[in-house]
Amino acid sequence: MLRVENITHSFKNGNEWTPVLHNINFEVKQGEMVALLGSSGSGKSTLLNLMAGLMKPTEGEIHIADHNIVKMNENKLSIFRRKHIGFIFQAYELITSLTVRENVELPLVFQSVSPSIRKQKSLALLEKVGIPDKADLFPSQLSGGQQQRVSIARSLITEPSVIFADEPTGNLDSKTEEEIISILLQLNKTMDTTFIVVTHETDVAEQMQRIFTLRDGYLVPEKGDSAEMVTQGVTNIEN
Ligand SMILES: Nc1ncnc2c1ncn2[C@@H]1O[C@H](COP(=O)(O)OP(=O)(O)O)[C@@H](O)[C@H]1O
Ligand SMILES: [Mg+2]
Known part of the structure; x- marks a missing residue:
């Protein structure tokens, strides 16, 4: 469902190009x-921002659900993103003037979904992420972990095929981190949504089905599931 082909990316500073990603290739199946x-x-x-269509790579192709998003124009891409892609940010990025429920519903407002259906879906998702009682509060009245649960619910409300999460537990203490990761694992199991989760922590990565390691812009793919890797004592995942 997601295929990254020969992705190379450089940033331009003045007249100088800084290479950041080198010839990245991989494929991810639906539900992984x-x-x-x-x-x-x-x-x-x-790499995450490229896959989410937030910027264009210097070279290469990215296919999501059989569409090459690199080739899409801005207009088509923004419609595609709304339909197929969810994003979870490290700093939650909730709108402070909206209630929890309004934040979760916002992507559906852009799709002109009726208020009653929006309400029904958002309350069901708030239940799924374990904060059904917070619907009418504002983000500032929630802990960091609770705010991240809101942002997870928001990312799921359009039923996207893939969710990209950039260090979703980067601002959280280790106990809250465990809670958030277990929510993501549970949602992945029950909803068949594909998740790509960026982390710099090996113990977080080891809970996922597959691990792709980036080192200085080069990909070192790690095959096999975490249980296998632990029993085989794989120690070559460097930080
Ligand atoms: N907009 C940008 N302009 C120039 N260089 C950038 C930009 N964004 C990231 N970089 C550089 O690209 C490299 C990779 O950054 P990034 O993808 O943010 O890494 P990570 O998320 O693994 O910390 C870094 O050297 C960073 O300084
Ligand atoms: Mg980063």
Whole structure:
């Protein structure tokens, strides 16, 4: 459902081009849960933003649900993104003037879905992420972990084929991190949504089905599931 082909990316500063990603290739199946692991500066966010269609690569193709998003014009891409792609940010990015429920419903407002259906869907998702009682509060009245649950519910409300999460637990303490990761694992199991989760923490990555490691902009694919990797004592995932 997601295919990254020969992706190379450079950023331009003045007259100089800084290469950030080198010839990245991989494929992800519908319903898979993938960690994108690597130390700070290895190119994780750049790759995620390219896959989410937030910017265009210098070279290469990205196919999502049989569409090459690199070739799409801005207009088509923004419609495609709304329908097929969800995004979870490290800093939640909720709208402070809207209630929890209004934040979760917002993507459906852009799709002109009726208020009653929006309400029904948002309340069901708030239940799924474990905060059904917070619907009428504002983001500032919630803890960081609760705000991230809201942002997870928002990312799911359009029933996207794939959700991209950039260090979703990067601002959270380790106990809250565990809760958020287990919610993502549970949602992946029950909803058949594909998740690509960026992290710099090996123990977070090891809970996912597959791990792709980025090192200085190069991809080191890690095959097999986490249980296998632990029993085989694989230790070559560097941070
Ligand atoms: N907009 C940009 N302009 C120039 N360089 C950038 C830009 N965004 C990221 N970079 C550089 O690209 C490299 C990879 O960054 P990033 O993808 O954010 O890594 P990560 O998310 O793994 O920390 C870093 O060296 C960073 O400084
Ligand atoms: Mg990053």
